[in-house]
Amino acid sequence: MSDLPHRLRDALQQADFSYDSVAELLGPIAHSALSRNETLPGRRRTHGGSPLETLIRLFLLQTTVPLDHAEAALPGLVDRLAVEGILEQSVGEVAARLDVRPYATDDTSLWVVSDLTPGLDGGPQRIGTEHVLGISPASTSLAQLTIRDQVGTSLDLGTGCGVQALHLATHSNRVVATDVNQRALWITAFNAALNDVADRVDVRNGSFFEPVAGERFDLIATNPPFVISPATGERLVYRDSGLPGDRVVEDIVKAAPGMLTEGGWCQILGNWIISEDQPWDDRLEGWLSDEVDAFVVQREVLDPASYVELWLKDSGHHGAQDYLTRYDTWLSWFEEQKIEGVGFGWINLHRRSGARGNVQSTGASNPKRELLEWPYDVEQPIAPALKAWGEAARVEVTEDSTLVLVEDIQQETLGQPGAEDPSTVILRQQRGLRRARQADTIEAAFAGACDGDLAVGQILDALAQILDRDPAVVRSSYLPIAQELVNEGFLRPAPGTPGPAA
Structure with missing residues (x-):
């Protein structure tokens, strides 16, 4: 590939065309409106003609900009970007043919080129069969779950x-x-x-x-x-x-x-x-x-109706002349396939x-x-x-295992005011999946006692003695629960034990 991407990057950096700078210039109202495909609040805040304002208007708001403004924001690049199909020129004006968008994550800042976002300001939503989607909720979700x-x-x-x-x-x-x-x-x-x-x-x-x-x-x-x-x-x-x-x-x-x-x-x-x-x-x-x-x-x-509506709107068919026909065909196919949901x-x-x-x-x-x-x-x-x-998933909990309570776990107790003992004890994660599980007295006490000093069997024996229960029965009943607590992220192997301890 030519040096065009590198020269474009230099121009974007020089204009400070970053996610944070765009959000700051637009302000919360216009930035939020743009996320809803509404550009007017953003247009009202970008009349100054600076390189950053020009790039926002050109690529994010999809408005034409004066040629001299485009050349100031993209020095020496307008003609080449037009040849590559990223821009198009008319008499004295420049418009975007592709979207160039700043994108930020916790650890990196990027720019992403894609096809233009359809449907701005209530405009036509229809897209071509070879459409290249930009940053979307789905792509963001995948990025957040990727290890x-x-x-x-x-x-x-x-x-x-x-x-x-x-x-x-x-x-x-x-x-x-x-x-x-x-x-x-x-x-x-x-x-x-x-x-x-x-x-x-x-x-x-x-x-x-x-x-x-x-x-x-x-x-x-x-x-x-x-x-x-x-x-x-x-x-x-x-x-x-x-x-x-x-x-x-x-x-x-x-x-x-x-x-x-x-x-x-x-x-x-x-x-x-x-x-x-x-x-x-x-x-x-x-x-x-x-x-x-x-x-x-x-x-x-x-449900089938909600699913079909979602994707017909995505493809720009909502309100089209054949909308009801497409809707009916899709629902009929779901019925034939015995699909009750997605x-x-x-x-x-x-x-x-x-x-x-x-x-x-x-x-x-x-x-x-x-x-x-x-x-x-x-x-x-x-x-x-x-x-x-x-x-x-690789941890097999035995009576000799040493475990620790994961740091974000909290215990919640529920019961009538003034009652001597709670009617319900819940262990709840504050991070990750934020799972919660109801625990009985032994399970809650066991989890709280897991500090890496005593083995699982020793803790269960001590609880059996305190509660006057048969130690063998307590071990056989609660060793599987200890495994569940590890599997679900409430407990983990103690530091220093072999394997993937935290």
């Missing part, structure tokens, strides 16, 4: 504009980004050069795992085209796989274990069918390989490694599984909690 350990090789499967590849490049020696959309690959390569990571990002054309056949990766992150729809009408590549039902997600889940290195992760954002004749978790468990531990979290469920969430696959000290693999015949319905508020980014889940 950020330093790794050798990563795969961004279905890269789109390449935002996941840019994230992966911050902690991977090498990133492969694949897509079937040639425009998406050009934009991804441009974004990699724009953000000075082109030497670490390898873009490849092809469907799903075909371009990387025979390779293995330490980390796979994917937000595939998962929309569940009948095979009618035009296909929007960024959201429609062309496969029936939720087959695209199923195929990735089944193929990914063979693409992972030992200890590697595949993290998927997806949709799945909730059928009339099978619970969602039973259905997804049938996709899972014994080669991986799996943590699946269903975050949201939409689930949305995360699928995390961790290829298991061997035993390490007192922290053991559960064995090929007994992989760790958790399929959790969790529509509640969670801490973001959620990735550290998912990594902790993977570490806990």
Whole structure:
């Protein structure tokens, strides 16, 4: 690629075209309005003609700017950007043909090029079949759940504009980004050069795992085209796989274990069918390989009507002449397929490694599984909690294990005012998934006593003696509960013990 991305980066830096500077100049009202696709409040705050104001108006507000303002903000670049299809010129004016947007995370600041955001100010929402989506709620969700350990090789499967590849490049020696959309690959390569990571990002054309056949990766992150729809009408590549039902997600889940290195992760954002004749978790468990531990979290469920409305609006068909026909066709197909809802969430696959000290693999015949319905508020980014889940999956709690209470756990007690004892005790996480579980007297006391000094069996024996219970019965009853507390992130191995203690 030419030096254009590097020169554009220099101009964006010189104008201070960053997320924080844009937010400060627009102010909270205009910045919030822009997130709702309304540009007028932003236009009212960007009349000064400075380079930053010009770039905001040009790329974010999609307004034409005077040619001299554009040349001041992008010195020596306007003609070249027009040749590359990023800008277009008319008499004395310049307009954007692609979106160039500052993007910030906790640890990095980036710029992301994509197709223009459709539907600003109530305008037409319709997009082309090769549309390259920019930063979206889905891409942000995937970025927040992706584990950020330093790794050798990563795969961004279905890269789109390449935002996941840019994230992966911050902690991977090498990133492969694949897509079937040639425009998406050009934009991804441009974004990699724009953000000075082109030497670490390898873009490849092809469907799903075909371009990387025979390779293995330490980390796979994917937000595939998962929309569940009948095979009618035009296909929007960024959201429609062309496969029936939720087959695209199923195929990735089944193929990914063979693409992972030992200890590697595949993290998927997806949709799945909730059928009339099978619970969602039973259905997804049938996709899972014994080669991986799996943590699946269903975050949201939409009924058929809500789901169809969502995606017809996304494609710009709401209010179109054929809207009702498309709506009816889609709902009829759902009925034929006996689909009563669509689930949305995360699928995390961790290829298991061997035993390490007192922290053991559960064995090929007994992989760790958790399929959790969790529509509640969670801490973001959620990735550290998912990594902790993977570490806990390798912990086999025995009577000789030493455990500690995770630092953010709090105990809540409920009962009538003045009562001698609470009627209910709840252990609640303040971070991560923010799980809560009701505990009886022994479980709560056991959790509180886990400070790394005494072994599990010693603590249970002491509680049995205090409560005048049979020690053998207490051990047999509460050792599985101790395992649950580790699995769910309430307890962890004490520091200094073999294995992945914190």
